[in-house]
Every structure is written in structure tokens, then in C-alpha cells.
Amino acid sequence: MSKTALxxxxxxxxxxxxxxxxxxxxxxxxxGANGQDGLDKLTGQQLDLIITDLNMPVMDGLSFIKAxxxxxxxxxxxxxxxxxxxxxxxxxxxxxxxxxxxxxxxxNPEMLLQVIGKVVPK
Amino acid sequence: MQIDLKRFHETFFEEAEEHLGTIEAGxxxxxxxxxxxxxLNTIFRSAHSIKGAAGSFGFxxxxxxxxxxxxxxxxLRSGKRSPDEALTQHLLRASDTLRELVAATRKGxxxxxxxxxxxxxxxxxxxxxxxxATGEGAPRSAAGAGxxxxxxxxxxxxxxxxxFRQGQDVFLLLRxxxxxxxxxxxxxxxxxxxxxxxxxxxxxxxxxxxxxxxARPEDDLHDVFMFVEGSCKLEISAEAAxxxxxxxxxxxxxxxxxxxxxxxxxxxxxxxxxxRVPTEKVDALINLVGELVISQAMVNQAVSGYSLTPExxxxxxxxxxxxxxxxxxxxAIRMLPIGTxxxxxxxxxxxxxxxxxxxxxxxxxxxxxELDKSVIEPLGDPLTHLIRNSVDHGIEDPEQRIGAGKPEExxxxxxxxxxxxxxxxxxxxxxxxxDRDRIRAKAISQGLVxxxxxxxxxxxxxxxxxxxxxxxxVVSDVSGRGVGMxxxxxxxxxxxxxxxxxxxxxxxxxxxxxxxxxxxxxDGLSVRLGRDTFILPxxxxxxxxxxxxxxxxxxxxxxxxxxxxxGEQLPLLRLSRLFHTAGTVEDPTRGxxxxxxxxxxxxxxxxxxxxxxxxxxxxNIERNYRKIDAVMxxxxxxxxxxxxxxxxxxxxxxxTRRRQSDxxxxxxxxxxxxxxxxxxxxxGA
Numbered sequence: 001m002s003k004t005a006l007x008x009x010x011x012x013x014x015x016x017x018x019x020x021x022x023x024x025x026x027x028x029x030x031x032g033a034n035g036q037d038g039l040d041k042l043t044g045q046q047l048d049l050i051i052t053d054l055n056m057p058v059m060d061g062l063s064f065i066k067a068x069x070x071x072x073x074x075x076x077x078x079x080x081x082x083x084x085x086x087x088x089x090x091x092x093x094x095x096x097x098x099x100x101x102x103x104x105x106x107x108n109p110e111m112l113l114q115v116i117g118k119v120v121p122k
Numbered sequence: 123m124q125i126d127l128k129r130f131h132e133t134f135f136e137e138a139e140e141h142l143g144t145i146e147a148g149x150x151x152x153x154x155x156x157x158x159x160x161x162l163n164t165i166f167r168s169a170h171s172i173k174g175a176a177g178s179f180g181f182x183x184x185x186x187x188x189x190x191x192x193x194x195x196x197x198l199r200s201g202k203r204s205p206d207e208a209l210t211q212h213l214l215r216a217s218d219t220l221r222e223l224v225a226a227t228r229k230g231x232x233x234x235x236x237x238x239x240x241x242x243x244x245x246x247x248x249x250x251x252x253x254x255a256t257g258e259g260a261p262r263s264a265a266g267a268g269x270x271x272x273x274x275x276x277x278x279x280x281x282x283x284x285x286f287r288q289g290q291d292v293f294l295l296l297r298x299x300x301x302x303x304x305x306x307x308x309x310x311x312x313x314x315x316x317x318x319x320x321x322x323x324x325x326x327x328x329x330x331x332x333x334x335x336x337a338r339p340e341d342d343l344h345d346v347f348m349f350v351e352g353s354c355k356l357e358i359s360a361e362a363a364x365x366x367x368x369x370x371x372x373x374x375x376x377x378x379x380x381x382x383x384x385x386x387x388x389x390x391x392x393x394x395x396x397x398r399v400p401t402e403k404v405d406a407l408i409n410l411v412g413e414l415v416i417s418q419a420m421v422n423q424a425v426s427g428y429s430l431t432p433e434x435x436x437x438x439x440x441x442x443x444x445x446x447x448x449x450x451x452x453x454a455i456r457m458l459p460i461g462t463x464x465x466x467x468x469x470x471x472x473x474x475x476x477x478x479x480x481x482x483x484x485x486x487x488x489x490x491x492e493l494d495k496s497v498i499e500p501l502g503d504p505l506t507h508l509i510r511n512s513v514d515h516g517i518e519d520p521e522q523r524i525g526a527g528k529p530e531e532x533x534x535x536x537x538x539x540x541x542x543x544x545x546x547x548x549x550x551x552x553x554x555x556x557d558r559d560r561i562r563a564k565a566i567s568q569g570l571v572x573x574x575x576x577x578x579x580x581x582x583x584x585x586x587x588x589x590x591x592x593x594x595x596v597v598s599d600v601s602g603r604g605v606g607m608x609x610x611x612x613x614x615x616x617x618x619x620x621x622x623x624x625x626x627x628x629x630x631x632x633x634x635x636x637x638x639x640x641x642x643x644x645d646g647l648s649v650r651l652g653r654d655t656f657i658l659p660x661x662x663x664x665x666x667x668x669x670x671x672x673x674x675x676x677x678x679x680x681x682x683x684x685x686x687x688x689g690e691q692l693p694l695l696r697l698s699r700l701f702h703t704a705g706t707v708e709d710p711t712r713g714x715x716x717x718x719x720x721x722x723x724x725x726x727x728x729x730x731x732x733x734x735x736x737x738x739x740x741x742n743i744e745r746n747y748r749k750i751d752a753v754m755x756x757x758x759x760x761x762x763x764x765x766x767x768x769x770x771x772x773x774x775x776x777x778t779r780r781r782q783s784d785x786x787x788x789x790x791x792x793x794x795x796x797x798x799x800x801x802x803x804x805x806g807a
Contacts, residue, residue, distance in 0.1 A: 013134040076290040100289035101349035106177020
């Protein structure tokens, strides 16, 4: 059975690249262009992974992560944050909001899959 | 897994263009609004987005430049620096370079764009304060010892209770650990485990003591725990004597460094919220739907003579309705907001006003107004010219404005809105308005009007669109050289649009462009000439009249004829003579005069009969055959016949020219035209 992943990023390029990579890895990708858009895509379906950018218009990644964690059905879903801000405080804030892990941009598909392997059971 | 990043390049470049627009517009507002946090965030985000993706694709020049821009913006955002004119200029220059760099990278010539100067400028901005963090994403230097043989590590891993609420899976960690080395012993720490009745299934109560033997560096062990290091007690210590590396303190690590990874991959995946499709595909679809509309009309016409069963009649009407809807939906795909053109103007106005020593603000309304992509793109040039003109000639110098009791800052307004099936775009300014006397004097000196002719305001203003007409007393650096308003007018007319101007002395001018929503469909009036049908664009038609004998006058033996429309004298053109159609009405009183207007001049076109108003799908003739005078395209009628769409503006020019010389007009009705259309259809399908 294929796994489902939600990708939230305001950059269409990133959405396309991440979705494509995930699809190759056997995920069914859903996408959202910002936090709010991402939340709108969560309709209670089974989800195996969420990947979100942090700096986005409308609703940023941290608020999105908090909102996801506030929902019972997504309490334990692995959430990876995409960030170029490698500063400790961004990661700490993300973790505090409920993120599982992070991936520092720029990354390539291989690195993405490697990090996903750390948080999603094969 | 094989993933070729090239497949994302096109998306990246398109997106980068959009971000460039945002950055530029943002930087310009920065001067006015100051360090508005939301504005800075928006600019930052755009630079940030370009950087992130550029890095992934190995566009290192782009990544470097956006990185430095981002650092400067970050300092603005954090309030360590306030935006002054110099800084804004540096950032604008950087964004120019960025634009060049994006274009060059697209062509694979990134190296041809020098970035040293802007990088140096920006770095200087950064240097006069605390040095920011740079080089993020750089390869992490391997801390700790290399791999001098196997080492046994003792690991204490005691997660915090809410570990699961971060989506962590402890088993994955243990599994990863087993991949780094050989797990010699695992012991579960259960001392925190409460009695079952008090246990919360969502809380983590246990910890582990592990012994792992590995030849890999200690950092690899930390990497396993990288996502949980902040939320657990973690101690990693070497047991054996080799490489007494430190343990204990949590270390923040990053998952990796930039690596080149370009490999070939198969199919393209679609984004579930939107998809990017090459324009050709959409064009092919539009063309096909056009064919469908025509075929549908042919079916309707073919069955019109028969009495149909109710079922068939119902089915036909459903097909007709669905076809119309399909056509509308398909046309909508190619619609883009005009904001994509408007975006470039804040910069233009900023630069121009600085250059001219004026203070001008650009306001825009209706940027979300949609029109066909094929119309939007060619609009850039005429609009640029109009705005240039408004800033240069319309808006006065600050002193003059103050003298006239106006605010020092002039306003140029760009406005777009829908009206009927058209889009109207206005460029207006609150400047000095057109100078009637000067236009008149100039027109007389150029022989455009005789000095004894009184002109209405509209006629007078229409003169500025005449070729070679320019009233600028001093040819300024900004406008007044090269293209004139005649070119603007031609550009607009090439889009089946029209342009007009209103002006009030001392109050300002307003240029208004009226455009069809799309070039693919045209509202036309079908007229009959003998056995042929022609289409006249509805936009240029004012009315249709059946003339009385007294309404037609012949001028002095020439072929020139005059049609009297309630006393107004209009030149009369016989379409049948221009197109050499056979079997047409010779007596004007038995035909219809269609009154058309172009360039603010009206003239009558004599046709046999008016069939009716209809939307037609425009087929290009030029691309498939060759240019035919006074014909802008062709369409296929419901009965399968081809009809030419008359270019009214050109018709007027051709007719005037023809009256002077006796050149025969191009005559291509019949076989060869049908061949041309057939070629057009094949080409488009």
C-alpha cells in the first residue's frame, strides 16, 4: 500500500521536486502552497509524512506544525521541516512546535530520501 | 533511484522570474514605506526561495548572490540596519544582476554575468556591522577522530516523555543505530515506568543503555540521534582506549552537504494543486476546441432543414451548450492576471523620476484582471511607452506643480478592468495635460491638418498618434526618441484593440486601451458580398444603414464616393471593389452601409447585406499562406465555407492608397484561400 505525504512549500519548484522524489519512493504526494493551504488538505486521511517549509506567506511553517499537532489524528505523524536557516534556534523552535526532524536546503533528492528514512518506517 | 533535476529547471526559472518581480516591487516600496516587517519578509522570502532551489540544482552563482542579498535583508528585518537610499540602490542593482544571472543560467551561461561588483557592494553593507553567518549548508567538517579501527561506545538514550508527540519513532532510531555498527547489548531503563493504571499510552517512559561497536566516527552515532538530541538525555562515550573523543554534550548536526546529483529519470509528476503545462499544449487545445465549435455549428446548420425527433433536438442542444462551456473553460486556461505586466512598472517609474528629478508615485488598480496570455505579453511595450510618456511629458517638475497648487508628488495611475467582452487598461496622470495649441501648431507644420480647419478636442488629441508626431520641445533622454505614439497605436491595433486619449489642461491626461479578452475569438458582424461572406470586427462598427439615393455622392469623376450620415460626410468604400467579389450589388441603395470607425475617423463600408452578429474563431492566414491586404485572418463558417475577417484600420489605409494609385488589391477568394485555411487548420491541430 502506498504511503501518503503532504508537502507544504510556497515554492512551486520545491513542491515539484519533493513531490516527484517522494512519488519515486512510493509515496502519494499531496501539496499545499502555505501552512493554511496545507491544513486545508488535511481531511482526516491517513498520512505517513509531512514535509513543510518554514518561511511561507499566509501561514508559516511553525504555526502549521502546531496546528497539525493539535489535531488528534495527526499527533504522531512525522513532520520534517525544510529550512535554510541552519541556526539552532529555528530548529529548536520547530522541535518545540512538534516537528520530528529537519532538512537543510539546499538538498538533493538523495538527501531528502535519506532523511525521510530516519523518520518513516520502511 | 534515478532523479533528473533538469526536469524542474523550467519551473524554477519561471518561479524565479516571479520572485524577481516581487523583490523588485518590494525594494521600491521599501523607500516609501521604510522597514515594514511584512514587506521585508516578502522580499526576504523571495530571495530565500530562489536561493533554496538554486542550491539544490547546483546553480551556485545564483545561490551565492541570493545568499548575500538574504543576509542584507535579514539585517534589515532584524532592525540592525535601516533601509536608506544607498542600501536600496545596492539591493536594486543586485536584483538587476540577479535577473541577468537567472536569464544567463537558463541559457547555461551563468559564468558570463559578473557578480563581483554587486557582491562587493552588498558585502560592504554587511561589513559595517557584525558579520553575519555565511556559508550555511557548507560541508560539515568531520569532527572527532577518523576511523582508526573499531571502537565500542556506550550510549545512554533516555527520551523525554513527549517524544512521541514530535512524531519520533524509537524503533527507527534503534534500527538506524544497528546500521552504523554492531549492537552488542541493549538494556531497557524502566525506572520511570508508572503503574499500568496511571500509564498514558502517548507518553514515553522508557530509556535505553546500549553498547555499539563500530569503525565509523562518533559523529555518525550522533547523526542517528540528530532529530531527538534536543529532547532526550543522550550520552555517547567510547569504552575502548582508541580515540578518546568527548561525549555527553548534545551536538547539533546537519544532515549533509551540497552534493552534485544529476541523474536521468522517467516520467514527470503533476502537482496536485496546480500544473504547469507548456503553452503549445494549451494552444493546441484551444485550436481543437475552435474546430469543435465550428463542427458543432456545421451540424446545427446541416440539420436545420429537417424535422428532428425531440430526443435528437435535445441531444443537439446539449452538445451546443457543452461546446460553448468547453470553449469558455478552455479559453480561461490561458488567462493570466495583468499584474504580471504591471509588476515591471514601479521600477520604471522609480528610475525615470529619479533621472528626471521629479517625484512620481505609481498607483495600480485591477492587477488581478485577467486576459489572454497572448494579449498580455505584447502589451508590455506600449504600456511602457505610455508610462514613460506620462512621467516625462505629463507630470510637471516639482516647482511647476507647487506653482500650480498641486502636490509636489505626481501620480501616474495604471488601471485595468473588464467592460463587456473587453479589457480596458488606462494610464492616467495628474500632470499638465496635452497642450492643444502645441499639438495644433505641430500638426499644421507637419501638414497633417490645414490651419483653417477647426478640430474638436478628440480629433486634435487623435493627432498625437500620427506617425512621426512628437511635441516635446526638447528631445529628452527618456522619451522623445525612437518610438512614438504611432507605434503604441500600431501595437495596440495589432492586438485588435484601440487606444484613445482624454485630456484636461492642467489636470492631466488619460490614455485608454480597449482590448479583446483574447485573440483567438472575435466578435464579428458577418456581411454578404455576392456569394461570399466577410466578417467585420464588431469593435470597429458604429452602425449599419440602408442608404437613400440622396445619401450617396460621387466626388468629381474619380471613384471616390461620399456617404452622408445625417449630414456628416463619410468616405464610402465598396468592399466588393476592394476584394473583387462577383455578383454584388452595384446600386448602394440596395445594399447596406456599415459605418466603421478607426483612428477616430469614420467611414462607410458598402456591403450587399448584413447577415448577423457572431463569435468567430480566428485562423491565422499569414502564418500559413501569406499576408493579404486588409485581411487580419479568416474563419470557417457553420456551413464549412471560409470567410475573411476584414482588418478595418488597414482597409482604410489600403483604400486610401488605392484611390491614389490604381494598384489592384490582393484577390484571393476561392480555391487558394481555402487551401490556405486548410493549411492553417492542419498546422494548428
